[in-house]
Amino acid sequence: MSADTKKPALTTEVFVGPQATMEGGKGTFSPTSSTLICGEHDAVLVDAQHLRADILALGDLVERQGRRLTTIYITHGHADHYYGITELLRRFPTARAVATKAVVAYIRENEKNQEKQWRQMFGDRVAIPADIPEVISDKLSLEGHALEIYELGQADITPSTALHVPSIGLIVPGDLVYNGIHMMLGLGGPKQWGEWYRNVEALERLAPAMIVAGHKKPDASDCEVARIFAETKSYIRDFESAAARAKSAPELVEAMTAKYPDFGNPWTLRFSARSRFPRSV
Numbered sequence: 098m099s100a101d102t103k104k105p106a107l108t109t110e111v112f113v114g115p116q117a118t119m120e121g122g123k124g125t126f127s128p129t130s131s132t133l134i135c136g137e138h139d140a141v142l143v144d145a146q147h148l149r150a151d152i153l154a155l156g157d158l159v160e161r162q163g164r165r166l167t168t169i170y171i172t173h174g175h176a177d178h179y180y181g182i183t184e185l186l187r188r189f190p191t192a193r194a195v196a197t198k199a200v201v202a203y204i205r206e207n208e209k210n211q212e213k214q215w216r217q218m219f220g221d222r223v224a225i226p227a228d229i230p231e232v233i234s235d236k237l238s239l240e241g242h243a244l245e246i247y248e249l250g251q252a253d254i255t256p257s258t259a260l261h262v263p264s265i266g267l268i269v270p271g272d273l274v275y276n277g278i279h280m281m282l283g284l285g286g287p288k289q290w291g292e293w294y295r296n297v298e299a300l301e302r303l304a305p306a307m308i309v310a311g312h313k314k315p316d317a318s319d320c321e322v323a324r325i326f327a328e329t330k331s332y333i334r335d336f337e338s339a340a341a342r343a344k345s346a347p348e349l350v351e352a353m354t355a356k357y358p359d360f361g362n363p364w365t366l367r368f369s370a371r372s373r374f375p376r377s378v
């Protein structure tokens with residue numbers, strides 16, 4: 098038996114915060130995932146939620162697993178993925194919250210804007226953090242298993258990263274990949290969409306067995322990787338061509354809804370469509 102096969106296999110627990118209604122019923126926010134990777138004694142959490150109730154429920158899940166939380170890895174700088182760090186670090190003082198240098202810089206640059214936006218969307222339900230993640234300075238690992246960070250750049254924003262755990266074929270891609278939810282294409286244009294598409298292909302080449310999308314339907318399988326990659330790529334391409342043909346935001350929404358009738362959180366599609374036709378309602 099090689100040294101490698103003696104290591105106990107890692108396991109994963111996926112938490113999905115439910116779709117949240119914005120203040121004044123102005124829209125809904127996608128269900129957002131956090132992934133706990135468990136070894137025999139220790140655990141690493143990927144992404145931290147943003148609403149108090151969900152951070153609490155995520156903390157309960159971590160506690161139930163009975164592992165020592167060593168690290169909270171943040172995939173990218175959007176508030177829905179990192180706002181929970183202060184409450185989680187208080188609850189799990191053995192952990193530290195980390196992100197790449199570029200992601201930490203994004204968080205610093207956008208701190209004030211995001212706080213304003215998130216307060217508008219969620220009022221007192223949002224947990225504004227007192228901390229930001231530390232810049233990661235060493236390689237991540239969990240009980241001898243490598244946790245590899247891929248700095249891919251563009252997803253819905255740049256910089257975006259994915260975490261790859263080769264020993265169990267797991268990818269936690271942040272918002273590079275979606276699963277059954279309308280994708281946030283309203284923060285970029287065709288150039289960014291093209292880069293995003295190529296980054297999805299780069300993750301696909303890693304041939305994972307499991308991929309936990311940053312935004313996913315709570316009951317969608319994380320193991321149907323071929324479907325998840327195919328849908329993420331076709332959604333980007335279909336939105337691009339529908340945006341080029343449509344004459345208005347409602348027309349674009351209609352075209353995409355016809356192709357993806359079962360996708361969750363149509364508010365994201367309306368947001369993306371309005372960003373292409375800012376003057377239409």
Ligand SMILES: [Zn+2]
Pocket residue numbers: 129175177178272311312
């Ligand atoms: Zn997100």
